[in-house]
Amino acid sequence: MRSDPPPGPFQPTFWRSPLRGPWLTSVLGSLLGPAILIIALTGLISHDAYHPELRGNATIDPARDIAPLIQFPASWPSWIYALTQGIHITLGLVTIPLLLAKLWSVIPKLFQWPAVRSAANAIERLSLLLLVGGALFEFATGVLNIQYAYLWHFNFVVAHYWGAWVFFAAFLVHVVVKMPVVVRSYRARGVLKPLRDDLLHTKPEPAAGDSLVPVAPAAPTISRRGLLGLVGGASLTILLVNLGESVGGPLRRLALLAPRGRVFGTGPNDFQVNRTVASAGITPALIGPDWRLSVSARARTVSLSREQLMAMPQRTHELTIGCVEGWSTTQHWQGVRIADLAALVGAPPRATAVVESVQPSGLYRSAVLSTEQVSDERSLLALHVNGVPLSPDHGYPARVIAPGLPGVHCTKWVGRVTFVRS
Amino acid sequence: MSHFKDRYGASPLHLIAHVIGLAIAAYALVQLLGEKHWVNFLGWFLAAALLHDLVLLPAYSAADRIAGAVMRRLHVRMPGGDLRVPIVNHVRAPALISGVLLLIYFPLILGPGDAAYFSATGHHPSGYLRNWLLITVVLFGGSAIIYMARVRAARSRRSSPPT
Numbered sequence A: 001m002r003s004d005p006p007p008g009p010f011q012p013t014f015w016r017s018p019l020r021g022p023w024l025t026s027v028l029g030s031l032l033g034p035a036i037l038i039i040a041l042t043g044l045i046s047h048d049a050y051h052p053e054l055r056g057n058a059t060i061d062p063a064r065d066i067a068p069l070i071q072f073p074a075s076w077p078s079w080i081y082a083l084t085q086g087i088h089i090t091l092g093l094v095t096i097p098l099l100l101a102k103l104w105s106v107i108p109k110l111f112q113w114p115a116v117r118s119a120a121n122a123i124e125r126l127s128l129l130l131l132v133g134g135a136l137f138e139f140a141t142g143v144l145n146i147q148y149a150y151l152w153h154f155n156f157v158v159a160h161y162w163g164a165w166v167f168f169a170a171f172l173v174h175v176v177v178k179m180p181v182v183v184r185s186y187r188a189r190g191v192l193k194p195l196r197d198d199l200l201h202t203k204p205e206p207a208a209g210d211s212l213v214p215v216a217p218a219a220p221t222i223s224r225r226g227l228l229g230l231v232g233g234a235s236l237t238i239l240l241v242n243l244g245e246s247v248g249g250p251l252r253r254l255a256l257l258a259p260r261g262r263v264f265g266t267g268p269n270d271f272q273v274n275r276t277v278a279s280a281g282i283t284p285a286l287i288g289p290d291w292r293l294s295v296s297a298r299a300r301t302v303s304l305s306r307e308q309l310m311a312m313p314q315r316t317h318e319l320t321i322g323c324v325e326g327w328s329t330t331q332h333w334q335g336v337r338i339a340d341l342a343a344l345v346g347a348p349p350r351a352t353a354v355v356e357s358v359q360p361s362g363l364y365r366s367a368v369l370s371t372e373q374v375s376d377e378r379s380l381l382a383l384h385v386n387g388v389p390l391s392p393d394h395g396y397p398a399r400v401i402a403p404g405l406p407g408v409h410c411t412k413w414v415g416r417v418t419f420v421r422s
Numbered sequence B: 001m002s003h004f005k006d007r008y009g010a011s012p013l014h015l016i017a018h019v020i021g022l023a024i025a026a027y028a029l030v031q032l033l034g035e036k037h038w039v040n041f042l043g044w045f046l047a048a049a050l051l052h053d054l055v056l057l058p059a060y061s062a063a064d065r066i067a068g069a070v071m072r073r074l075h076v077r078m079p080g081g082d083l084r085v086p087i088v089n090h091v092r093a094p095a096l097i098s099g100v101l102l103l104i105y106f107p108l109i110l111g112p113g114d115a116a117y118f119s120a121t122g123h124h125p126s127g128y129l130r131n132w133l134l135i136t137v138v139l140f141g142g143s144a145i146i147y148m149a150r151v152r153a154a155r156s157r158r159s160s161p162p163t
Helices: A022-049 A080-110 A119-145 A156-189 A224-242 A249-254 A306-311 A338-344 A371-375 B002-008 B012-033 B038-077 B088-110 B114-121 B128-159
Strands: A293-297 A300-304 A315-322 A328-337 A351-357 A366-369 A380-385 A399-401 A414-421
Touching (some): A022 A080, A022 A156, A080 A224, A080 A315, A080 B038, A080 B088, A119 A156, A119 B012, A119 B038, A156 B012, A156 B038, A224 B088, A224 B128, A293 A338, A306 A380, A315 A380, A338 A351, B088 B128
Antiparallel strands (some): A293 A300, A315 A328, A351 A366, A351 A414
């Protein structure tokens, strides 16, 4: 026995926008889908850029992880991680208006009556809860994280990672199940043809009986192309006010709302800091004249002062630090090759390097460099930046800088490097 | 085949896709539910969907409807107002873009993340409220200029004799 729908949004006459319909949702979905794919892929690349396969690096328990390893050769340009992560963050932000429009276009379905029509409908609605909850959770936590608004108790990395799998699994199901609807809409109305209609010619979609098409449409106040233009305008605005923190240059002045859009002075140490010396709990004594770098491999340990390190061959490279939060900075770094430190203590061939900070505690006080990163010509234990000693906030007396290495693995205030057979 | 569809409500592919997808999602959820703050996670996950569907969307829809009604009345009274150039989207567009920017950047604009921001970057987030207001003024100003240009174009079309 079918009961009448409750009043309000459950009534089919409640939703009146003449724009809603399978074609509009198909167009929004066709734009949103590829964006989600790219954001997911660059997120996975970032997950793997931390080299979770090396003992000590993983935030996600590798025994339970299900991600394929996608890693670029260390020989690739040093800005490769800054690029992929810049895309992850920037495209994520730019996609938000599209996501909101897509959700707006299908909102009547949330209030369908009867609430469950069949077994297929029940299982689909469950997957839609994971899809919508997952999408909004991923976007919300990502957006808050890049602004340091930790309004939760859970571990962001763990929640954002596993939340992404929940979202992505439901997303793939949605693509498979809805593809026929998209194809049908495009066949019936053309891919772009409804965009020719101006406001006067904007009519409800002729797909009678589709739950998205209003039974009692209101007069249109905007055309479909106007709606897409509005979404595009919002996305373009977000792009303009955020992109500068990733690409720098003159665009940085336009990065009016980017979390790391600040324009610094022109001094050699005037660029973005992540974690200041004060917040890392580094006391002046820890990085004062008594500071020593301990380098060891097998049974051999060498202790080096900053002067002794400066007496070794110095190399200079222009290298990019890319942060997981999407901003990046490129500077001229000078210091000792990690490979030279390995040779100094007779490290075994194809060794990995465990790098530890003098920082007493903290999430990223230690990181493990892969064999490729250890042997790469451009991987440095930097002592200088842009011709002057590192400032304390940038890791004085010595910090790691290596191509394609996520920012927090470019360990600052290094106290110990241990080469281990991989 | 049609027997299956009658009982299940969709094709077998629909069921297969859902079983595989839901299995992966369930595995990921189990990993999260083993974490220390799993209740907090679950709350965020559900709140994200509920806040959007039952608060944000109804709120902006209502605001749009009210603003639209006000503007329709205003438009008729406005001297020289031209009904062929509806003003509604010239308010809607800047308001919506400004609103989305606030939705995304509210922690920096309104400041709840200040302490963590300072500890990471070494300076306080400043100027975000001013920048957001500036962008909002530019958006509304730009939209108003376009509107006036459209009204002027419509008027000159009307006053010029038909050719």
